[in-house]
Amino acid sequence: MLLLLLDLLGIAVFAVSGGLVAVRQRLDIVGVLVLATVTGLGGGWIRDVLIGETPPAALADWRYLLVPVGAGLLTFFFHPALARMDPLVNVFDAFGLGLFCVAGALKAAEHGLSPLPAAILGMVTGIGGGVIRDVLAGQVPVVLTSGELYAIPALAGSAVAAVGFHLDAPTAAVAVPAAALTTGWRLIAIRRGWRAPIPGS
Amino acid sequence: MLLLLLDLLGIAVFAVSGGLVAVRQRLDIVGVLVLATVTGLGGGWIRDVLIGETPPAALADWRYLLVPVGAGLLTFFFHPALARMDPLVNVFDAFGLGLFCVAGALKAAEHGLSPLPAAILGMVTGIGGGVIRDVLAGQVPVVLTSGELYAIPALAGSAVAAVGFHLDAPTAAVAVPAAALTTGWRLIAIRRGWRAPIPGS
Amino acid sequence: MLLLLLDLLGIAVFAVSGGLVAVRQRLDIVGVLVLATVTGLGGGWIRDVLIGETPPAALADWRYLLVPVGAGLLTFFFHPALARMDPLVNVFDAFGLGLFCVAGALKAAEHGLSPLPAAILGMVTGIGGGVIRDVLAGQVPVVLTSGELYAIPALAGSAVAAVGFHLDAPTAAVAVPAAALTTGWRLIAIRRGWRAPIPGS
Numbered sequence: 318m319l320l321l322l323l324d325l326l327g328i329a330v331f332a333v334s335g336g337l338v339a340v341r342q343r344l345d346i347v348g349v350l351v352l353a354t355v356t357g358l359g360g361g362w363i364r365d366v367l368i369g370e371t372p373p374a375a376l377a378d379w380r381y382l383l384v385p386v387g388a389g390l391l392t393f394f395f396h397p398a399l400a401r402m403d404p405l406v407n408v409f410d411a412f413g414l415g416l417f418c419v420a421g422a423l424k425a426a427e428h429g430l431s432p433l434p435a436a437i438l439g440m441v442t443g444i445g446g447g448v449i450r451d452v453l454a455g456q457v458p459v460v461l462t463s464g465e466l467y468a469i470p471a472l473a474g475s476a477v478a479a480v481g482f483h484l485d486a487p488t489a490a491v492a493v494p495a496a497a498l499t500t501g502w503r504l505i506a507i508r509r510g511w512r513a514p515i516p517g518s
Numbered sequence: 519m520l521l522l523l524l525d526l527l528g529i530a531v532f533a534v535s536g537g538l539v540a541v542r543q544r545l546d547i548v549g550v551l552v553l554a555t556v557t558g559l560g561g562g563w564i565r566d567v568l569i570g571e572t573p574p575a576a577l578a579d580w581r582y583l584l585v586p587v588g589a590g591l592l593t594f595f596f597h598p599a600l601a602r603m604d605p606l607v608n609v610f611d612a613f614g615l616g617l618f619c620v621a622g623a624l625k626a627a628e629h630g631l632s633p634l635p636a637a638i639l640g641m642v643t644g645i646g647g648g649v650i651r652d653v654l655a656g657q658v659p660v661v662l663t664s665g666e667l668y669a670i671p672a673l674a675g676s677a678v679a680a681v682g683f684h685l686d687a688p689t690a691a692v693a694v695p696a697a698a699l700t701t702g703w704r705l706i707a708i709r710r711g712w713r714a715p716i717p718g719s
Numbered sequence: 720m721l722l723l724l725l726d727l728l729g730i731a732v733f734a735v736s737g738g739l740v741a742v743r744q745r746l747d748i749v750g751v752l753v754l755a756t757v758t759g760l761g762g763g764w765i766r767d768v769l770i771g772e773t774p775p776a777a778l779a780d781w782r783y784l785l786v787p788v789g790a791g792l793l794t795f796f797f798h799p800a801l802a803r804m805d806p807l808v809n810v811f812d813a814f815g816l817g818l819f820c821v822a823g824a825l826k827a828a829e830h831g832l833s834p835l836p837a838a839i840l841g842m843v844t845g846i847g848g849g850v851i852r853d854v855l856a857g858q859v860p861v862v863l864t865s866g867e868l869y870a871i872p873a874l875a876g877s878a879v880a881a882v883g884f885h886l887d888a889p890t891a892a893v894a895v896p897a898a899a900l901t902t903g904w905r906l907i908a909i910r911r912g913w914r915a916p917i918p919g920s
Contacts (some may be wrong), residue, residue, distance in 0.1 A: 461750030
């Protein structure tokens with residue numbers, strides 16, 4: 318129950334970020350709602366399609382659909398206020414990222430994937446929605462180009478979760494530190510301005 | 519039989535729209551044929567992959583593949599004439615949209631999806647091909663940005679079909695008014711210049 | 720064993736091409752590694768998702784994951800040297816293309832697809848990774864727009880493999896000439912500057 322609530326909260330925060338990108342790119346209401354939905358749910362859809370878990374839970378369950386649509390409508394009407402809350406959105410986003418990565422890695426591991434693929438699918442769960450968002454909005458995915466530490470903390474937490482599952486550790490004993498690693502690293506990176514390396518020339 | 523013919527006609531019209539975008543963006547013959555094919559069939563492929571109906575019927579059945587390839591070749595050679603028929607293409611496109619959405623929503627509902635996901639998958643069937651077309655052509659999907667009423671009528675007809683299926687109404691009694699709603703609304707929107715709302719600033 | 724080695728070599732070459740695009744577009748290290756991986760493995764993932772073979776072998780098997788990541792790291796650190804080897808990369812790429820197309824077409828045919836869809840999936844296996852690479856890098860897929868003969872040789876070899884399988888020819892007797900057709904045509908096209916037609920105006 319708590320997990321469901323946390324999951325829906327993470328989806329809502331991701332959806333707001335998708336809606337804000339849509340507003341900034343001057344999309345119409347359809348664009349705002351579609352970007353909110355794919356940002357909130359797209360990472361899980363990619364993971365579920367790749368592991369063969371179809372239809373994805375976050376498509377078949379209407380509660381998962383209503384949350385990003387609601388968040389998208391909120392963004393459509395109140396985007397100036399939400400845009401001003403950007404730093405707060407970033408903090409919630411870091412929590413959503415930790416949650417999504419760990420849940421995604423564990424789901425992949427439960428489907429029999431070994432640690433490396435499970436860790437990658439955890440990262441995909443966390444960053445995939447944002448990648449679809451940016452591609453649809455006509456921009457190079459920010460996670461690939463900005464030098465922000467986003468995917469690397471995502472992969473780190475996913476790897477901890479996947480390896481812990483592989484070693485038969487109790488789920489809670491794995492999930493909490495794994496999510497904390499992703500979220501904590503991400504928050505510190507924001508605060509300190511840590512950057513991912515870019516190619517030398 | 520009639521349904522198959524209508525379906526193939528809808529695919530052909532969508533494929534012509536894909537080919538015309540490719541010509542306008544100065545793609546080569548591969549680009550014209552690929553865009554024609556993904557525009558005609560891509561929405562159904564996304565739906566089938568998401569509901570786990572693989573390989574998609576419109577990939578395994580060669581009749582479904584020959585139609586967009588033929589439409590693409592036609593567009594490659596006769597695009598000036600086809601581009602002049604743009605208003606006519608728009609009218610046929612509205613019929614194709616109604617058909618695709620309703621068929622997509624019913625197929626999703628038959629797979630056990632509840633009305634809300636089935637309606638969304640109906641809309642995805644109708645608009646998904648055009649979204650892939652635009653992403654591959656390097657433009658923001660027109661359905662997300664133009665303010666044209668396209669996705670909203672698509673969702674409306676899909677919802678009628680999905681709810682009707684859920685209430686055990688006879689298929690024909692559901693499909694015809696549902697498709698008429700999408701197509702009619704779309705045609706009136708074109709004629710009257712109705713627009714979807716864009717975010718205030 | 721030889722096949723596995725050839726396959727991994729093809730993936731490595733494709734991954735280097737993905738990494739070089741990422742460097743040229745000024746992506747960060749995450750962008751380089753992600754583009755290397757999707758370019759090396761993405762075509763096979765699309766094919767496997769479309770035929771319902773999930774999770775894709777090239778996702779579940781860690782050897783397939785380490786190769787593009789390694790190639791991506793190599794590209795990140797040594798891209799000036801690799802970029803100077805561009806003509807050589809093109810030659811290896813032609814071999815990778817032949818291999819991927821034939822392997823993809825045969826896998827689709829073994830899944831019961833008839834020759835036309837199997838041939839198309841062979842081509843998708845060969846060109847799909849590059850398409851994802853270009854979409855993520857924010858450019859129109861080069862295979863659709865450049866007029867280079869790339870997809871057409873890919874489809875030709877895939878078709879030979881798919882038809883041969885359909886006629887129950889021994890695999891080796893089909894695979895070798897089919898791959899040679901794709902690779903040879905591609906190499907001659909590079910050497911002679913043969914072009915695919917573009918639409919007249």
